[in-house]
Amino acid sequence: MRICVVGCGAVGSLFAANLATLDDVEVWAFDLNQAHNAIMFTANAGGAHTVGSHYPRSELREMNGDELASWSNRSGTHTLAVCQAVTQLPKAKPELVTAQIHDTESDVLEIRLEGKRLIARSDGDGGKRELVIDPDYALGTPYDLRLVATEGRIDVEYNGKRIGNIAQSGTGWYFKTGSYLQSNTEKGDDANAVGKVVLYQVSVTHSG
Secondary structure, three states: OEEEEEOOOOEEEEOHHHHHHOOHHHHOOEEEOOOOOOEEEEEEOOOOOOOOOOOOEEEEEOEEOOEEOOEOOOOOEEEEEEEEEEEEOOOOOOEEEEEEEEOOOOEEEEEEEEOOEEEEEEOOOOOOEEEEEEOOOOOOOOEEEEEEEEOOEEEEEEOOEEEEEEEOOOOOEEEEEEEEEOOOHHHOOOOOOEEEEEEEEEEEEEEO
16 A cells, blocks of 8 residues: 655655655654554644545555556455544544545545544445444544455445445445545634544455
């Protein structure tokens, strides 16, 4: 996966080989937690954003070696498995995205925390669809999440339990995970308000 550094006054991306060149301003967007057993991704409401988005982010982007990953759930099985926790939300609009399936133009599926509601949401073919993963998520609680894209659908699993699936297929897909804030100063949050996601484990597998 590629690390996308967004939200500290500049927008860009970098590969693993360039991690040692980061300066202190860039490092804050992703850093080890205090226990040194996970990486903390931070996005602030006053940060920069990419073209096509109004919100800042600090994320991992799936890669295939040095190439941008791209696949279709019309064949094979494609799985993102993460252990993560949301530890902080901004106050005015307490929302962020912790994981995504994306295509060349927009998001296909988002895992979102909106206040205490952890949900899977898709705005693709057939209109808006939503699965409630956890109606009362407590900040700081680690959870295991699996997104399995196969046979023209996306299955969502939470802490080993199958939550449901969304019937959607496409091409040019890839996985993302990290902290993608869904607020900015125009939404009433202070520029220094942050959303934080701690990532303990992440794996991506493709078969078939």
